[in-house]
Amino acid sequence: MSASESFVDDYLPALLAQAAQLISAEFHAKVEAHGLSGLEWRILATLADSGPLTVGSLAQKSVSKQPTVTRLLDRMEQQGHVERLAYRSDRRITLVQMTPSGKRMMSTLIRAARDHEAAVLAPLGPNRSQTLKDVLRRLIASRLPPDPEPTKQLEHGGG
Amino acid sequence: MSASESFVDDYLPALLAQAAQLISAEFHAKVEAHGLSGLEWRILATLADSGPLTVGSLAQKSVSKQPTVTRLLDRMEQQGHVERLAYRSDRRITLVQMTPSGKRMMSTLIRAARDHEAAVLAPLGPNRSQTLKDVLRRLIASRLPPDPEPTKQLEHGGG
Numbered sequence: 467m468s469a470s471e472s473f474v475d476d477y478l479p480a481l482l483a484q485a486a487q488l489i490s491a492e493f494h495a496k497v498e499a500h501g502l503s504g505l506e507w508r509i510l511a512t513l514a515d516s517g518p519l520t521v522g523s524l525a526q527k528s529v530s531k532q533p534t535v536t537r538l539l540d541r542m543e544q545q546g547h548v549e550r551l552a553y554r555s556d557r558r559i560t561l562v563q564m565t566p567s568g569k570r571m572m573s574t575l576i577r578a579a580r581d582h583e584a585a586v587l588a589p590l591g592p593n594r595s596q597t598l599k600d601v602l603r604r605l606i607a608s609r610l611p612p613d614p615e616p617t618k619q620l621e622h623g624g625g
Numbered sequence: 626m627s628a629s630e631s632f633v634d635d636y637l638p639a640l641l642a643q644a645a646q647l648i649s650a651e652f653h654a655k656v657e658a659h660g661l662s663g664l665e666w667r668i669l670a671t672l673a674d675s676g677p678l679t680v681g682s683l684a685q686k687s688v689s690k691q692p693t694v695t696r697l698l699d700r701m702e703q704q705g706h707v708e709r710l711a712y713r714s715d716r717r718i719t720l721v722q723m724t725p726s727g728k729r730m731m732s733t734l735i736r737a738a739r740d741h742e743a744a745v746l747a748p749l750g751p752n753r754s755q756t757l758k759d760v761l762r763r764l765i766a767s768r769l770p771p772d773p774e775p776t777k778q779l780e781h782g783g784g
Contacts, residue, residue: 484686511639599640
């Protein structure tokens with residue numbers, strides 16, 4: 467840290483939070499025009515092209531609390547965007563997946579999100595953009611607790 | 626994006642939010658042991674070694690809403706951690722700065738924060754850690770609106 471910099475200008479969690487907040491806020495304005503909150507967008511985006519997820523995994527990936535996700539899922543299930551199903555080998559485990567109509571609704575928004583992301587990353591160029599994402603994925607993996615959930619098995623288990 | 630990756634695993638805002646959340650949550654547990662909320666920590670850390678800041682600038686740097694910051698500042702002013710002062714050439718502008726006792730309280734926490742950050746960054750090595758911070762600072766600068774505030778002048782204005 468140089469002498470002229472303040473602590474938070476060189477503190478990784480502060481830089482991450484500020485970058486995340488600035489970039490997300492820009493796109494959330496577009497999302498709200500489609501009648502979704504920023505958090506609803508994050509939940510639907512997480513589900514959009516994944517397989518069925520547990521609520522816990524969905525909460526972690528969408529950076530939100532599990533009870534909040536459960537409450538929003540109730541609303542989104544009523545609207546027909548998502549559906550719940552029981553995990554095939556243990557029916558006590560509930561999984562969530564998007565409905566076909568939910569997927570259609572999201573395809574427009576995800577295209578807009580990719581365009582916005584491309585505009586954000588353009589000044590960095592393709593190499594530094596890729597490095598940034600790789601480093602972030604590595605950081606996330608290093609801080610996550612080992613996954614106790616059966617989604618991996620489910621993904622490989624076929625029909 | 627490879628075919629096996631889901632959208633959010635390659636979407637920059639999602640990666641930033643997840644990394645920020647995971648890393649901050651770990652340190653907030655330590656901060657709470659000192660009687661501060663995560664947001665109070667972010668506000669105090671922002672002020673800790675900066676000059677006086679406007680409430681707007683403090684809200685942006687601590688990633689929070691201005692009315693929330695104002696409310697927490699009232700509490701932290703009563704506790705003697707911060708004080709408000711009028712900007713010298715325009716007394717309608719209020720600036721916030723830490724008191725000496727607030728700075729003493731923060732020095733222990735900032736040392737702990739630097740230790741935690743070093744542990745988080747250790748697996749990346751010094752070069753990639755520096756690159757990550759540089760890229761984040763560049764991203765933040767590219768998304769910030771031009772600064773309409775007089776803090777720059779104040780910093781160079783002397784006593």
